[in-house]
Amino acid sequence: MNQAHDGIGDLARTADDIDTDPTVEEALPDTGRIDVEPQEDAAELVDELARETEAPGVSVARMLIVLDIDGTVLLEDESLSPGVVEAVAHAQDAGHEVMIATGRSWEGTRGILRVLELAPEYVVCSNGAVVLKRVDAEELIYERWHVETFDPSEVLTLLREHLPQARYLVELPDGVRLYTEYLEDWNLVHARRVPFEELGRQRVCRVVVVSPEQDEQDYLELVRDIGLHEVSYAVGWTAWLDIAPQGVDKSTGLERVRAELGIEAENVLVIGDGRNDVGMFRWALEHGGRAVAMEQGPQEVRDAAGETTGSVQAGGVAAVLRAL
Numbered sequence: 001m002n003q004a005h006d007g008i009g010d011l012a013r014t015a016d017d018i019d020t021d022p023t024v025e026e027a028l029p030d031t032g033r034i035d036v037e038p039q040e041d042a043a044e045l046v047d048e049l050a051r052e053t054e055a056p057g058v059s060v061a062r063m064l065i066v067l068d069i070d071g072t073v074l075l076e077d078e079s080l081s082p083g084v085v086e087a088v089a090h091a092q093d094a095g096h097e098v099m100i101a102t103g104r105s106w107e108g109t110r111g112i113l114r115v116l117e118l119a120p121e122y123v124v125c126s127n128g129a130v131v132l133k134r135v136d137a138e139e140l141i142y143e144r145w146h147v148e149t150f151d152p153s154e155v156l157t158l159l160r161e162h163l164p165q166a167r168y169l170v171e172l173p174d175g176v177r178l179y180t181e182y183l184e185d186w187n188l189v190h191a192r193r194v195p196f197e198e199l200g201r202q203r204v205c206r207v208v209v210v211s212p213e214q215d216e217q218d219y220l221e222l223v224r225d226i227g228l229h230e231v232s233y234a235v236g237w238t239a240w241l242d243i244a245p246q247g248v249d250k251s252t253g254l255e256r257v258r259a260e261l262g263i264e265a266e267n268v269l270v271i272g273d274g275r276n277d278v279g280m281f282r283w284a285l286e287h288g289g290r291a292v293a294m295e296q297g298p299q300e301v302r303d304a305a306g307e308t309t310g311s312v313q314a315g316g317v318a319a320v321l322r323a324l
Contacts, residue, residue, distance in 0.1 A: 063096040064263045065321070066124075066254060066280065068272035069104060069112055071312055072294055080115065083318030088116055091321045097261060101250040103127045103234065103242050103276050105171055108187040110140055121261065126171055127234060127244045127276050128253035129205040146256055147173050150231060150245040152207050153200035158226050159209055159241075160196065166211035168196060170204040183210055207243040234276030242276065250276065251283035265289060269324075271309070271317055273297035278304045292320055 067073055073084050091098050099120035102109055106125050113119060119137035122145070124130070133145035152170060159166070169179040169186065177191040178199055199207075214222070219235045232244040258268060268289030270280045274297060281291035281304045293305035294316050302308050310316035 060095060061267050062263060063091075063267045063269055063324070064254075064258055064261065065091055065096050065098045066101045066250075066268070066270040066284075067098065067317060068274065068277055069100060069102040069109065071273035071296065072271055073116065073312075073317055074112065075312055081312045081317055082315035083322075084315065085116055087318035087321035088118055091324060092118075094324065096324070097121065097263065099123060099257070101128070101254055101270070101272075101280060103274075105177060105187070106130065106132055106142065106144075106175055107177075107189045107191075110142075113140055122257040124250055124253035124257065126206045127232075127242055128248045128250045128279075129244045130171075130175075131253045131256055144173075144175065146253070147205060148245045148248045148252075149173050149203040149205055151200075152204045152243075155207060155228060155231055155243055156196075156200045158228070159207075162222055162226060163209060163211045163214070165213070166209050168199055169208040170199045171206050171208075172202065172204055205244070209241040209243070234274070249279035251279040254280055255283065269320075271320060272305075273301065273312065275301060277301060281305045 067088075070076075073081050075081065088098050097120065098118060099122055100109060100113065100118070101124035104112075104125060106123070109123060109125055113123070119134060119140060121134050123132045123134075123142060125132060129148040130144060131146040132142035135141040135143050156168065159168075167179070167181045167183055169177055169191075171177050175190065177188070178194045179186070179188065179191055180194070180196050180199070182188070182193070211218075216235050219241045223233055223241070228243065231246050232248050234242045234244075234249070254268075254270075258265065265287030266289055268284045268287065269292070270277070270284045270289070271292045271294070272280065273294035277293075277297075278301060281293070281301075284291045285306060290307065291305040292307045292309050293302040295302075295308055295311040295314070309320050
């Protein structure tokens with residue numbers, strides 16, 4: 001859906017306005033004369049003319065721009081997608097609210113906000129089960145504003161029967177995480193290793209399962225075979241299974257944020273690459289917003305979005321934000 005571009009970045013002056021603008025006249029050749037500029041100078045001239053001919057005082061609707069992290073703003077090696085920091089700043093300078101919605105815990109998200117130079121009013125973590133609200137932008141201090149939980153004991157028992165060698169992690173309502181075995185690519189700050197039996201003794205925000213022998217298709221077949229009906233689940237881009245409370249995904253947390261910020265639903269733009277983004281794609285589209293998938297995402301994810309940008313390696317997010 002492309003209608004969210006209306007009124008953003010358009011050159012809104014009439015020909016008469018341009019004729020009488022001395023700044024523009026200085027940049028143009030005399031009547032009847034053609035100036036040939038080097039390619040780099042020509043690009044700068046186009047940018048300058050666009051800036052000079054923007055109509056002052058044009059009211060642009062404030063947008064809620066939601067970015068996934070892994071595979072969207074970060075490559076698999078944890079490096080940033082090209083141009084994303086500058087593009088985020090561009091969107092914020094235009095008055096839009098740019099935020100993160102991720103499957104990561106807060107501990108795995110805070111550092112990404114810092115490198116993005118971003119301190120949004122709200123952050124959605126743990127696939128929607130945790131919504132945090134900003135307390136201090138400078139220090140990136142956030143409080144847990146809304147938390148969803150469930151009893152994981154039955155799910156853990158089922159999973160352990162089918163994946164006895166897997167590594168398991170749960171996130172508690174206060175943000176503490178408990179895990180069974182170390183994984184190199186897990187951020188385990190404020191996490192504690194415990195026996196498997198301890199994972200299911202209290203309510204949790206989510207369960208994460210990683211089994212080195214399983215790929216994405218294996219997880220999808222496992223979920224279908226064992227029937228995880230009382231929870232929500234998503235298969236992550238590095239082939240792990242992420243389980244949340246029933247009915248909870250990124251969209252549920254985002255709807256709370258959108259309502260709190262008072263941003264109209266049709267002014268929502270969400271960008272992601274994975275199966276755990278499909279819920280927020282559907283939410284945005286159903287309410288007249290935009291959903292954009294990264295080019296490298298699975299076909300079913302791209303189909304759910306309706307729009308596709310370039311890959312994370314090619315700077316797909318920056319391309320979308322720069323076009324606003």
